[in-house]
Amino acid sequence: xxxxxxxxxxxxxxxxxxxxxxxxxxxxxxxxxxxxxxxxxxxxxxxxxxxxxxxxxxxxxxxxxxxxxxxxxxxxxxxxxxxxxxxxxxxxxxxxxxxxxxxxxxxxxxxxxxxxxxxxxxxxxxxxxxxxxxxxxxxxxxxxxxxxxxxxxxxxxxxxxxxxxxxxxxxxxxxxxxxxxxxxxxxxxxxxxxxxxxxxxxxxxxxxxxxxxxxxxxxxxxxxxxxxxxxxxxxxxxxxxxxxxxxxxxxxxxxxxxxxxxxxxxxxxxxxxxxxxxxxxxxxxxxxxxxxxxxxxxxxxxxxxxxxxxxxxxxxxxxxxxxxxxxxxxxxxxxxxxxxxxxxxxxxxxxxxxxxxxxxxxxxxxxxxxxxxxxxxxxxxxxxxxxxxxxxxxxxxxxxxxxxxxxxxxxxxxxxxxxxxxxxxxxxxxxxxxxxxxxxxxxxxxxxx
Amino acid sequence: xxxxxxxxxxxxxxxxxxxxxxxxxxxxxxxxxxxxxxxxxxxxxxxxxxxxxxxxxxxxxxxxxxxxxxxxxxxxxxxxxxxxxxxxxxxxxxxxxxxxxxxxxxxxxxxxxxxxxxxxxxxxxxxxxxxxxxxxxxxxxxxxxxxxxxxxxxxxxxxxxxxxxxxxxxxxxxxxxxxxxxxxxxxxxxxxxxxxxxxxxxxxxxxxxxxxxxxxxxxxxxxxxxxxxxxxxxxxxxxxxxxxxxxxxxxxxxxxxxxxxxxxxxxxxxxxxxxxxxxxxxxxxxxxxxxxxxxxxxxxxxxxxxxxxxxxxxxxxxxxxxxxxxxxxxxxxxxxxxxxxxxxxxxxxxxxxxxxxxxxxxxxxxxxxxxxxxxxxxxxxxxxxxxxxxxxxxxxxxxxxxxxxxxxxxxxxxxxxxxxxxxxxxxxxxxxxxxxxxxxxxxxxxxxxxxxxxxxxxxxxxxxxxxxxxxxxxxxxxxxx
Numbered sequence: 001x002x003x004x005x006x007x008x009x010x011x012x013x014x015x016x017x018x019x020x021x022x023x024x025x026x027x028x029x030x031x032x033x034x035x036x037x038x039x040x041x042x043x044x045x046x047x048x049x050x051x052x053x054x055x056x057x058x059x060x061x062x063x064x065x066x067x068x069x070x071x072x073x074x075x076x077x078x079x080x081x082x083x084x085x086x087x088x089x090x091x092x093x094x095x096x097x098x099x100x101x102x103x104x105x106x107x108x109x110x111x112x113x114x115x116x117x118x119x120x121x122x123x124x125x126x127x128x129x130x131x132x133x134x135x136x137x138x139x140x141x142x143x144x145x146x147x148x149x150x151x152x153x154x155x156x157x158x159x160x161x162x163x164x165x166x167x168x169x170x171x172x173x174x175x176x177x178x179x180x181x182x183x184x185x186x187x188x189x190x191x192x193x194x195x196x197x198x199x200x201x202x203x204x205x206x207x208x209x210x211x212x213x214x215x216x217x218x219x220x221x222x223x224x225x226x227x228x229x230x231x232x233x234x235x236x237x238x239x240x241x242x243x244x245x246x247x248x249x250x251x252x253x254x255x256x257x258x259x260x261x262x263x264x265x266x267x268x269x270x271x272x273x274x275x276x277x278x279x280x281x282x283x284x285x286x287x288x289x290x291x292x293x294x295x296x297x298x299x300x301x302x303x304x305x306x307x308x309x310x311x312x313x314x315x316x317x318x319x320x321x322x323x324x325x326x327x328x329x330x331x332x333x334x335x336x337x338x339x340x341x342x343x344x345x346x347x348x349x350x351x352x353x354x355x356x357x358x359x360x361x362x363x364x365x366x367x368x369x370x371x372x373x374x375x376x377x378x379x380x381x382x383x384x385x386x387x388x389x390x391x392x393x394x395x396x397x398x399x400x401x402x403x404x405x406x407x408x409x410x411x412x413x414x415x416x417x418x419x420x421x422x423x424x425x426x427x428x429x430x431x432x433x434x435x436x437x438x439x440x441x442x443x444x445x446x447x448x449x
Numbered sequence: 450x451x452x453x454x455x456x457x458x459x460x461x462x463x464x465x466x467x468x469x470x471x472x473x474x475x476x477x478x479x480x481x482x483x484x485x486x487x488x489x490x491x492x493x494x495x496x497x498x499x500x501x502x503x504x505x506x507x508x509x510x511x512x513x514x515x516x517x518x519x520x521x522x523x524x525x526x527x528x529x530x531x532x533x534x535x536x537x538x539x540x541x542x543x544x545x546x547x548x549x550x551x552x553x554x555x556x557x558x559x560x561x562x563x564x565x566x567x568x569x570x571x572x573x574x575x576x577x578x579x580x581x582x583x584x585x586x587x588x589x590x591x592x593x594x595x596x597x598x599x600x601x602x603x604x605x606x607x608x609x610x611x612x613x614x615x616x617x618x619x620x621x622x623x624x625x626x627x628x629x630x631x632x633x634x635x636x637x638x639x640x641x642x643x644x645x646x647x648x649x650x651x652x653x654x655x656x657x658x659x660x661x662x663x664x665x666x667x668x669x670x671x672x673x674x675x676x677x678x679x680x681x682x683x684x685x686x687x688x689x690x691x692x693x694x695x696x697x698x699x700x701x702x703x704x705x706x707x708x709x710x711x712x713x714x715x716x717x718x719x720x721x722x723x724x725x726x727x728x729x730x731x732x733x734x735x736x737x738x739x740x741x742x743x744x745x746x747x748x749x750x751x752x753x754x755x756x757x758x759x760x761x762x763x764x765x766x767x768x769x770x771x772x773x774x775x776x777x778x779x780x781x782x783x784x785x786x787x788x789x790x791x792x793x794x795x796x797x798x799x800x801x802x803x804x805x806x807x808x809x810x811x812x813x814x815x816x817x818x819x820x821x822x823x824x825x826x827x828x829x830x831x832x833x834x835x836x837x838x839x840x841x842x843x844x845x846x847x848x849x850x851x852x853x854x855x856x857x858x859x860x861x862x863x864x865x866x867x868x869x870x871x872x873x874x875x876x877x878x879x880x881x882x883x884x885x886x887x888x889x890x891x892x893x894x895x896x897x898x899x900x901x902x903x904x905x906x907x908x909x910x911x912x913x914x915x916x917x918x919x920x921x922x923x924x925x926x927x928x929x930x
Binding site (some may be wrong): 011050053054055056057058059060061062063075076077078079080081087090091094095098099100101102103104108120156158173193197199200201202232235240242246270271276345375377378379381382383384386388389390392406407408409410411412413445446447448449 | 495502506507510511513515525526528530532533538543546547583586604607641643648649650690692694724727803805839841842844847849850851853876891923925926928929
């Protein structure tokens with residue numbers, strides 16, 4: 001199956017806009033006072049190799065349509081993977097049938113027309129990659145080869161995979177909003193297994209970008225996967241203790257995600273956040289600035305408008321350590337008596353202002369403590385901020401790595417951890433929309449032997 | 450009409466105008482002289498969900514998904530393509546794309562086989578139609594009232610109800626022709642309680658392969674509401690959890706997530722074929738204490754993890770994984786079984802037509818022992834009694850696994866003491882079960898809430914176990930006293 005190319009996209013965009021247009025008319029015809037819908041299609045290729053041989057070649061092709069209808073303040077929604085006119089009509093009918101049973105919710109309504117995005121900037125998100133199956137296999141093999149050649153202790157592999165996707169999404173509502181644009185995303189992943197005596201360890205690395213030319217080289221991805229795997233060999237446990245903890249950049253991103261989830265409107269109005277009533281309060285030390293840049297060119301999470309059709313905009317979430325805003329869509333904003341922040345669908349391209357220290361500098365600053373490189377499980381209580389997760393990483397003394405550690409937990413409370421943030425490094429070295437360096441937290445409980 | 454194949458033909462093939470001859474041609478398209486195995490998975494899935502929040506029925510959704518996944522296998526290579534359009538040209542194009550995995554001679558000639566699976570662990574019913582919509586709304590409202598009535602400290606209640614009917618039809622070049630009509634229902638309640646400035650959350654729920662009447666039997670739905678409130682109130686009194694390695698008693702039922710993480714994933718056939726599991730090549734070795742027998746059983750009537758047949762059309766089984774402490778077997782799908790010279794154990798599962806099948810668990814549980822659970826708690830001088838859990842995770846290569854307690858108590862001098870805050874427990878899969886010293890006589894399966902994720906694919910599963918004493922396990926709390 002051919003990958004969609006840019007030549008196809010204009011035509012496809014027009015066809016999807018027509019589907020939304022027809023759907024909105026149909027919703028009106030069926031009596032809805034308002035309606036909103038989005039429709040998307042994507043096509044892609046995913047190739048996986050293992051031990052130098054092809055393992056899977058997958059051709060993906062997805063369609064989906066979702067509609068929400070409003071009868072005053074009652075709403076109902078439906079979705080379908082079938083975009084034929086009959087199926088779309090059925091979806092509208094199903095949504096209307098649901099709305100017969102839902103109850104009046106004063107906040108159930110579309111965003112105000114004046115907030116809808118009108119100027120849609122081109123964020124440079126679409127760069128189709130005309131890679132064929134053979135070339136994709138070659139790249140994945142090169143990536144895995146680099147990993148396997150890196151160290152004799154790399155004895156086995158989970159393989160390498162390359163994927164490329166082109167998607168088109170169109171959204172519209174009965175207040176006159178109707179927009180769509182194509183995006184691409186390409187990735188290359190590698191995971192290998194190292195062995196030392198009886199012990200096996202596995203680790204991985206990846207690169208992902210909107211344009212293939214922005215991907216890291218196959219070789220560097222493979223070598224990084226291997227380097228990470230080998231560095232874990234010989235891991236031992238630690239005794240139970242308290243110590244400072246350095247979250248390596250890619251796991252520190254998870255702490256940022258916990259922050260976002262705690263200040264998201266739905267967590268606030270459901271009273272299920274440990275940061276309830278903290279708007280305008282200091283939640284981090286004064287040096288911390290956390291901001292969102294939703295319109296970055298080629299950004300992996302960039303979008304010109306949010307899920308409500310509201311224009312996205314850059315903003316500080318935390319400035320001088322003080323919480324500046326909740327993260328709101330039209331509904332949760334209404335529930336809290338605040339205007340939407342254009343965040344229906346979440347935060348896009350989250351970043352923290354990075355400090356002066358590189359990773360070695362952070363380790364020296366920590367002196368003795370734990371460098372965490374992997375977290376396991378979901379032990380975060382969003383309501384209380386209590387934090388307890390499985391961890392692996394390295395024990396640090398005198399600012400130097402001593403040995404790898406595993407089968408331990410780290411525990412604390414996110415509120416205290418945020419307040420106890422000592423430094424953010426300048427060592428952001430992982431792919432993705434979120435940018436942060438490593439975080440040094442003053443003190444946590446480590447449980448082990 | 451109760452014949453699943455007739456139902457599936459009627460629901461999926463007829464509307465798309467696909468004939469017997471078309472199916473033969475599609476399977477033929479998928480094969481050539483270099484293809485070892487080929488199959489087509491048709492799916493038509495309907496889902497309806499309702500959400501109540503703030504005492505009002507706020508939202509509902511109805512969705513339909515349909516499509517077909519076409520797979521061609523040559524040696525260890527798999528070609529895969531899927532389509533959500535079911536007309537012949539789209540499927541033929543997908544077949545050619547999948548078959549391109551191997552260059553071989555002429556197209557195969559395949560006749561679709563005759564039906565085989567004749568089993569009914571659940572009825573081929575439509576749970577969405579099993580209750581009028583207004584009764585679903587009323588049920589959630591009763592759940593909301595019950596939670597609020599249970600205690601004045603209840604501040605927020607969220608309740609949801611989901612009903613799914615999945616129709617699948619599998620045909621393969623080995624003669625498989627099988628269909629399954631799978632109902633699945635789920636009810637969930639989550640509450641926030643507040644007292645003197647402290648807030649806690651509690652959730653409960655359950656589900657089954659049944660109709661929605663399941664939640665009306667024995668006051669079940671209201672029981673979930675009361676249980677969610679009880680959990681939240683318990684946590685209001687919780688003190689810091691201990692940190693360190695100690696004796697842990699795990700309650701019966703859902704704590705069986707231990708088995709799912711610690712050993713279940715490590716015994717899936719794909720990891721063992723590739724040698725990437727900490728259990729690879731260890732069949733016949735002791736991996737658990739005497740008395741420990743663990744099975745994966747897809748044949749339990751009505752359970753969330755049960756299936757009449759797996760997603761490759763293989764009848765599900767009760768597979769012994771560990772017998773009296775000795776590792777006996779792996780869970781296999783067709784591909785991994787063929788490559789390792791075994792037989793599929795009916796564990797080939799996939800999230801949908803758009804995903805490739807792989808070995809997955811169904812209902813994984815430990816058989817009961819002979820100890821009274823109270824006697825097990827009384828045997829512990831100082832330790833942790835953990836009875837409710839959130840999810841878990843495992844690194845199958847290193848064998849390290851975690852699971853997070855959401856309701857736990859200190860044990861002091863053989864007695865259950867104060868509740869402690871949630872904490873993650875961490876251990877090493879290949880040896881944690883060697884430290885099982887007492888096994889209860891109270892085997893219980895979970896309430897039907899489990900969802901397992903692997904390589905980005907989610908499938909419903911079940912777990913279970915009797916009360917267990919584990920002599921040493923690391924508890925990730927914050928208190929070192």
